[in-house]
Amino acid sequence: MNINRKKMGFPLCYYYLHVALLVSMNLYISRAVLDTKDTYTDRSQEDCLKLQVRDDEGWNMVEKKGNQFMLNGKVFYVNGFNTYWLMLFAVDTSTKSKVSELLQQAASAGLTVGRTWAFNDGGWRALQKSPGVYDEQVFKALDFVISEARNNKIRLILSLSNNWEAYGGKAQYVKWGTDAGLTLNSEDAFFSDTTLKTYYKNHVKTILTRVNTITNVAYKDDPTIFAWELMNEPRCPSDPTGDTLQAWIEEMAVYVKSIDRMHLLEVGVEGFYGPSSPDRLQFNPNTYAQQVGTDFIRNHQALGIDFASVHIYTDSWVTANYITESYLPFVKKWTRAHVEDCENILNMPVMFGEFGLSERDGGYNVSFRDTFVQTVYDSVLESVRSGGSGGGSLMWQLFPEGVDYMSDGYAVVLSKSPSTANTISRQSARLGAFNSMCNFKCRWGCKRGVTVTPWATVVMETQTQATDNEDDDAAVMVMN
Numbered sequence: 001m002n003i004n005r006k007k008m009g010f011p012l013c014y015y016y017l018h019v020a021l022l023v024s025m026n027l028y029i030s031r032a033v034l035d036t037k038d039t040y041t042d043r044s045q046e047d048c049l050k051l052q053v054r055d056d057e058g059w060n061m062v063e064k065k066g067n068q069f070m071l072n073g074k075v076f077y078v079n080g081f082n083t084y085w086l087m088l089f090a091v092d093t094s095t096k097s098k099v100s101e102l103l104q105q106a107a108s109a110g111l112t113v114g115r116t117w118a119f120n121d122g123g124w125r126a127l128q129k130s131p132g133v134y135d136e137q138v139f140k141a142l143d144f145v146i147s148e149a150r151n152n153k154i155r156l157i158l159s160l161s162n163n164w165e166a167y168g169g170k171a172q173y174v175k176w177g178t179d180a181g182l183t184l185n186s187e188d189a190f191f192s193d194t195t196l197k198t199y200y201k202n203h204v205k206t207i208l209t210r211v212n213t214i215t216n217v218a219y220k221d222d223p224t225i226f227a228w229e230l231m232n233e234p235r236c237p238s239d240p241t242g243d244t245l246q247a248w249i250e251e252m253a254v255y256v257k258s259i260d261r262m263h264l265l266e267v268g269v270e271g272f273y274g275p276s277s278p279d280r281l282q283f284n285p286n287t288y289a290q291q292v293g294t295d296f297i298r299n300h301q302a303l304g305i306d307f308a309s310v311h312i313y314t315d316s317w318v319t320a321n322y323i324t325e326s327y328l329p330f331v332k333k334w335t336r337a338h339v340e341d342c343e344n345i346l347n348m349p350v351m352f353g354e355f356g357l358s359e360r361d362g363g364y365n366v367s368f369r370d371t372f373v374q375t376v377y378d379s380v381l382e383s384v385r386s387g388g389s390g391g392g393s394l395m396w397q398l399f400p401e402g403v404d405y406m407s408d409g410y411a412v413v414l415s416k417s418p419s420t421a422n423t424i425s426r427q428s429a430r431l432g433a434f435n436s437m438c439n440f441k442c443r444w445g446c447k448r449g450v451t452v453t454p455w456a457t458v459v460m461e462t463q464t465q466a467t468d469n470e471d472d473d474a475a476v477m478v479m480n
Contacts, residue, residue, distance in 0.1 A: 013070040046320045053097055061262055062155060064306045067342060067389040078392025079377075079424070080113035081106055082354060083399070084167075085406055087117060088125050090141035090148075099401040100148055105414050106151040109421060110428025112387050113226050114149065115353060115394050118207050123173070127140035128168070129178050131199045132389075134206065140213055144260035146224050147214040155226035157353075157394075158219075159268060160204055163233045166307060173199055188293075191248040201255055208259045220260035226355050227264035228256055234269060235313065236293030243276045245293045246302070253304030255441075256454040264306040266351070269294045271338055283337040285317035285330065296338070300346050306319055307348050307391060310338045312355035312376060320364035331355075333388075335379035342389035349391030352376060356396040359411030370423050371398025377427040392431070395424065 062071050069076040083102055089095040106114060120127040120138065127138045149156050160170035172252035177184050190196050208220045208228070219225060230252050233257050236245040249267055256265055274295025275278040281290055297480055300308045312334060314327040335352060342350040355376050357369045383390025399411040414421040 001288045041327040042093070059150065059223050060305065062226050062264060064264055067104065067223075067347055067349055069391050075435060077112055077380070077435055078113045078351065078394070079127075079431050080115065080392060081111050082115045082394050082396045083118045084115075084397065084454065086145045087138065087142045089261070089403075090144045091125050091138050095403075096141075096144070098400050098403055099145060100466050101150055102398065103154055105400060107154055107396055109414060109425045110432055111154065111398075111424070112428075113155050113157060113392070113394065115157040115159065115229070116145065117162070117167060117232075119161050119167060119203070120170040123163075123168060123172075126168070128203060129208075132202050132206070132459075139210065143210075144213045145212050147220070150215070150222075150224040154308070155224055157227045157229055157266070158207070158225055159201060159229040159232045160207060161231045163231055163235050171244045181283065187237055189235045189245065191236050194245070197248070197251070200252070205243050205259060206255060208256070220263065225263055227266055227306070227440060228260070228265050228310070229268040229340075230256070233266045234267065234294065237291060238276075239293050240291045242276070242293050242295040244297060246295065246298055249283060249299055250302045253302050254400040257304040265304055266307050266309045266353075267299050267302075267305055268309050268353070269296065269299055269333070270313075271296050274298060277341075280341070281336065283333060285314070285334070289317070297341055297345055300342075300348065305348075308338065308346060308350040308389075309333070310341050310350055311353055311354045314372075316356055321358070321360070321369075323357065323364055323368060327372060331372070331375045332379060335376065336382075339379070339383050339388055339390050345428050346389075348389065350389050352380070352393040354394060354396040356410040356412070359460040360409035366417060366419060373423050377423070380427075381430065384431065 027157060038330065058072070060072055062069055062076060064070065069078065086099050086102070090099045103114070108144075118127075122129065125138060126135060128134055161173075165171045169478060171187050173190050173196045174184050174187050176199065177189070177193060180195070182193065182195055184193060184196075190200075210216075210219045211217070212219065212222065215222070230249065234245060234249075236248075236364070237246070252264060253267075266385075272289040273284055274290055274293075276295050276298040280297070284290055296310075299305075310362070312331060314330055315321055316325060318324075318326060318330055328352050338350050342348050355373075357364060359370050373395065380390045380393050382388075396410050397408075397412070399407060399413050401413055401415055404411070412420055412424075414424070
């Protein structure tokens with residue numbers, strides 16, 4: 001790092017003090033990130049995770065500047081998780097404690113962002129029982145989830161609807177429309193019918209303007225909410241051109257921003273490339289992916305969309321529920337392609353919002369799951385080292401003990417999976433150290449982004465080289 005002493009305008013002794021402090025701080029961080037052999041409950045790992053906690057800078061909104069997330073004016077990389085059922089469990093006093101337990105465990109592993117549902121349309125424990133009619137007890141459960149997340153210093157991405165039938169989704173909206181006398185030809189009418197779009201907008205407004213009964217803060221004003229998601233994995237296969245879904249995204253993004261301009265907004269798509277980028281179709285997992293009505297680049301060019309979403313399900317996209325080594329090269333190409341697009345075309349961060357392996361897959365074993373997870377994490381780290389668009393990732397999905405009956409096969413229970421827990425907490429420590437290093441330097445007046453990349457690269461390369469090195473002292477010498 002070059003420091004122009006003339007421009008800084010202070011005595012030479014202060015300059016050397018400045019340099020000494022920077023070197024000391026980076027050596028300390030490098031030592032922290034090198035300690036990768038301990039489990040997520042070990043003291044050394046916990047100390048490293050504490051680097052993420054700054055001196056009472058306030059609980060503020062996460063923002064986006066260029067291709068990076070920002071918190072308190074400083075770069076913010078995410079290691080997070082999915083747990084979709086938090087609101088459902090918070091309704092019942094017999095399961096409410098599992099919400100607190102899950103969030104506490106996530107925080108202990110250094111996870112900073114969770115993604116969960118802010119919808120349940122019709123059916124069991126419905127939040128929205130019918131269009132515009134809500135169950136206050138379920139809403140209070142969502143209040144609790146948000147409040148408890150804040151207590152554990154975890155931010156939430158709240159998804160507003162579902163492409164799939166689970167917990168209502170677009171199929172329930174179509175059913176409501178049909179019951180009201182509308183003639184609707186398919187579930188995809190959700191994206192084009194005026195009445196159904198009004199139903200959805202009313203739900204959006206109800207959620208965003210809700211005042212939390214515990215914190216007395218409106219959702220739209222609460223920094224605990226990291227972002228809104230228009231829909232979980234929207235698809236519109238009845239229109240493979242993508243025009244129908246694109247029009248819906250553009251309309252709903254503007255509507256959300258008309259109510260809440262402060263929070264970030266994402267679409268929630270899986271990341272499939274479409275007709276607008278024929279040269280990128282080669283990165284899709286199969287030919288069917290380009291026929292589901294989504295278009296990664298075009299979808300994220302809609303006004304109001306702040307960051308990109310990408311999911312990774314090799315066990316249902318690449319092979320038919322049987323694990324093979326081909327998963328790993330696909331993950332590398334898939335993640336790299338989307339990071340490049342977000343850097344070169346979209347100028348926004350990308351969140352790998354769902355990824356995992358199911359224990360129900362043929363050939364499944366924990367060791368390969370750990371390798372798979374690490375491959376995703378390495379893709380994020382590769383981007384972090386260069387100041388790129390890789391904003392973070394959210395594992396699907398994190399569970400506490402005793403709720404196996406809710407698992408779809410992808411559940412990760414930290415206490416039962418020490419190797420996976422260590423992989424997760426190590427990623428948290430690495431990203432936390434990177435964030436803290438940048439934050440420390442920013443106190444000296446440096447600019448965010450590529451300005452700090454040389455220092456970041458030194459630290460991150462050091463820890464990478466030391467992962468399989470038993471001699472930490474030798475690894476630290478790389479810094480010299």
